[in-house]
Amino acid sequence: MRRTGGLQLSPDRINKKVQEIKPSGIRRFFDLIIGRKDILSLGVGEPDFPVPWKVREEIIYSLEKGVTSYTSNHGLEELRQAISEYYRKFGVECFQKDVLITTGVSEGFDIAVRAIINPGDAVLVPDPSYVMYKPLVTLAGGEAISIPTNPDFRLNYERISEYRDLRPKVLILNYPANPTGVSYARRELEEIADAVIENDMLVVSDEIYCELSYNNKHVSIASLNGLGDRTIILNGFSKAFAMTGLRVGYNIAPPDLLDAMLKIHQYCMLCAPISAQIGAIEALKNEEDELEDMRAEYLRRRNYFTKRLNEILEVNIPDGAFYAFPSIQSTGLSSEEFTERLLLEKNVAVVPGNAFGECGEGYIRCAYAVSMEKLKEAADKIEDFVRSL
Amino acid sequence: MNDKVFEVLKILSENSKVTPQEISQMTGFPEEEVEEIIRKEEENGVILKYKTLINWEKAGEELVFAVIDVNVTLSREKGYDDIAKRIAKFPEVHAIRLVSGEYDFQVVVKGKNLKEVAFFVAEKISTIPEVRDTVTHFILRTYKEEGVLLFSDEEDRRLAIVP
Numbered sequence: 281m282r283r284t285g286g287l288q289l290s291p292d293r294i295n296k297k298v299q300e301i302k303p304s305g306i307r308r309f310f311d312l313i314i315g316r317k318d319i320l321s322l323g324v325g326e327p328d329f330p331v332p333w334k335v336r337e338e339i340i341y342s343l344e345k346g347v348t349s350y351t352s353n354h355g356l357e358e359l360r361q362a363i364s365e366y367y368r369k370f371g372v373e374c375f376q377k378d379v380l381i382t383t384g385v386s387e388g389f390d391i392a393v394r395a396i397i398n399p400g401d402a403v404l405v406p407d408p409s410y411v412m413y414k415p416l417v418t419l420a421g422g423e424a425i426s427i428p429t430n431p432d433f434r435l436n437y438e439r440i441s442e443y444r445d446l447r448p449k450v451l452i453l454n455y456p457a458n459p460t461g462v463s464y465a466r467r468e469l470e471e472i473a474d475a476v477i478e479n480d481m482l483v484v485s486d487e488i489y490c491e492l493s494y495n496n497k498h499v500s501i502a503s504l505n506g507l508g509d510r511t512i513i514l515n516g517f518s519k520a521f522a523m524t525g526l527r528v529g530y531n532i533a534p535p536d537l538l539d540a541m542l543k544i545h546q547y548c549m550l551c552a553p554i555s556a557q558i559g560a561i562e563a564l565k566n567e568e569d570e571l572e573d574m575r576a577e578y579l580r581r582r583n584y585f586t587k588r589l590n591e592i593l594e595v596n597i598p599d600g601a602f603y604a605f606p607s608i609q610s611t612g613l614s615s616e617e618f619t620e621r622l623l624l625e626k627n628v629a630v631v632p633g634n635a636f637g638e639c640g641e642g643y644i645r646c647a648y649a650v651s652m653e654k655l656k657e658a659a660d661k662i663e664d665f666v667r668s669l
Numbered sequence: 670m671n672d673k674v675f676e677v678l679k680i681l682s683e684n685s686k687v688t689p690q691e692i693s694q695m696t697g698f699p700e701e702e703v704e705e706i707i708r709k710e711e712e713n714g715v716i717l718k719y720k721t722l723i724n725w726e727k728a729g730e731e732l733v734f735a736v737i738d739v740n741v742t743l744s745r746e747k748g749y750d751d752i753a754k755r756i757a758k759f760p761e762v763h764a765i766r767l768v769s770g771e772y773d774f775q776v777v778v779k780g781k782n783l784k785e786v787a788f789f790v791a792e793k794i795s796t797i798p799e800v801r802d803t804v805t806h807f808i809l810r811t812y813k814e815e816g817v818l819l820f821s822d823e824e825d826r827r828l829a830i831v832p
Binding site: 319580 | 679680684691694695696697823825827828829830831832
């Protein structure tokens with residue numbers, strides 16, 4: 281029975297864990313921007329390239345033929361096979377049976393933490409990091425513990441080992457990283473792996489930006505000695521193949537973990553959309569060249585933008601992804617003040633660093649997934665703004 | 670040719686207005702080196718010309734383009750190169766390529782109107798002794814030129830802020 285009229289609704293209507301979760305720090309900026317067409321946005325965490333035409337064309341064709349059914353819970357065999365072959369280039373020996381198709385890394389992460397976390401388990405999450413990790417760990421019943429990583433934003437043996445006494449069960453890894461652009465060379469990963477093995481942890485490794493790696497070829501941590509049995513790899517087609525809205529990704533994991541995740545996936549998702557899976561097969565088959573062109577273009581933008589930024593602010597050169605994460609501490613403004621004033625005074629949108637954790641305070645995230653012309657204009661405007669302070 | 674030269678050429682091929690300073694910022698190569706590469710490649714004839722791609726139809730300029738299939742007869746004295754050079758030198762000829770298939774040359778001719786193009790082909794191309802026959806296709810509309818789409822039916826629908 282529904283009661284209305286002046287009644288104080290109890291907050292207990294909402295699940296306690298959900299109550300605990302803070303709304304995303306960038307929601308306020310949505311409200312400031314909404315409906316405005318004159319914004320030059322470096323706030324977009326997705327490629328400015330549209331889905332490659334071959335992929336779209338393949339999806340259109342499949343729709344014409346009426347390919348619109350469910351797939352198996354695991355996903356299409358052909359796609360899983362193609363992924364297992366593709367992932368060998370990052371050093372991982374895996375097979376079709378090790379791959380589970382998801383509706384993107386967001387779902388992939390959710391089912392991964394739900395499959396392994398017991399109430400109260402400590403989960404180490406680098407700070408700053410992508411916005412979904414901590415809330416989903418909390419929802420899964422875990423205790424999300426931040427590892428501060430500033431000012432270089434890198435994880436290493438010491439930083440992880442400091443949390444030994446908490447007996448952490450899981451390490452969340454994301455490289456190349458959103459929002460910092462940090463990635464790791466093999467020898468750094470080996471150090472991280474040592475800490476993982478010493479503390480008998482599992483790794484959830486979000487490698488969605490693996491193709492956008494500029495300095496070293498991406499190495500999956502699962503390829504290192506002793507890590508294959510401990511790692512759940514999360515990846516997808518959104519960034520490398522610009523297929524964000526199609527929602528298709530995959531988890532690669534050892535058999536027991538994969539089975540556990542499959543149980544959750546089959547009840548909460550059933551399967552990833554078949555059209556997106558068809559597109560993903562085409563992407564892996566025929567898009568390697570376009571991918572290389574895309575990577576080269578992002579690299580030019582990275583070089584250009586960080587060079588310009590470095591004339592006015594301090595910024596580490598990102599190893600990968602399409603984010604620059606400059607410090608704005610020299611301006612004396614907080615991340616949110618800087619972001620809000622830049623938006624109001626120059627119509628340029630960036631994301632305040634504190635949206636990605638406390639250690640992001642004093643930084644802003646600029647996505648250089650925009651055309652060179654726009655990037656130039658944005659750099660000019662940011663420069664004007666900083667010099668006017 | 671080394672990777673640095675290729676990278677500079679690639680950037681210029683997309684946008685000839687980009688300055689050496691900007692190329693230096695994009696690539697991390699010193700500005701003087703970029704200038705040197707450009708100077709050298711201009712000298713070598715690798716960089717031929719800096720032109721602008723224009724949508725003439727949109728500009729309202731009534732230009733007529735035609736693609737002419739040309740069949741030729743070869744002889745001891747006159748090979749493909751000799752005939753091609755002779756055709757290429759007419760200012761009306763926009764492009765000429767030796768192609769495989771049913772005919773030998775594909776010639777693109779530019780003119781002010783249909784008549785001008787038709788008469789040019791009749792008087793200047795067909796009358797070359799080695800030319801056996803020609804087929805003229807007038808271009809009615811161009812959809813893509815030099816890898817650039819001449820129409821836009823897609824807009825950026827991304828949200829302004831995405832984490």
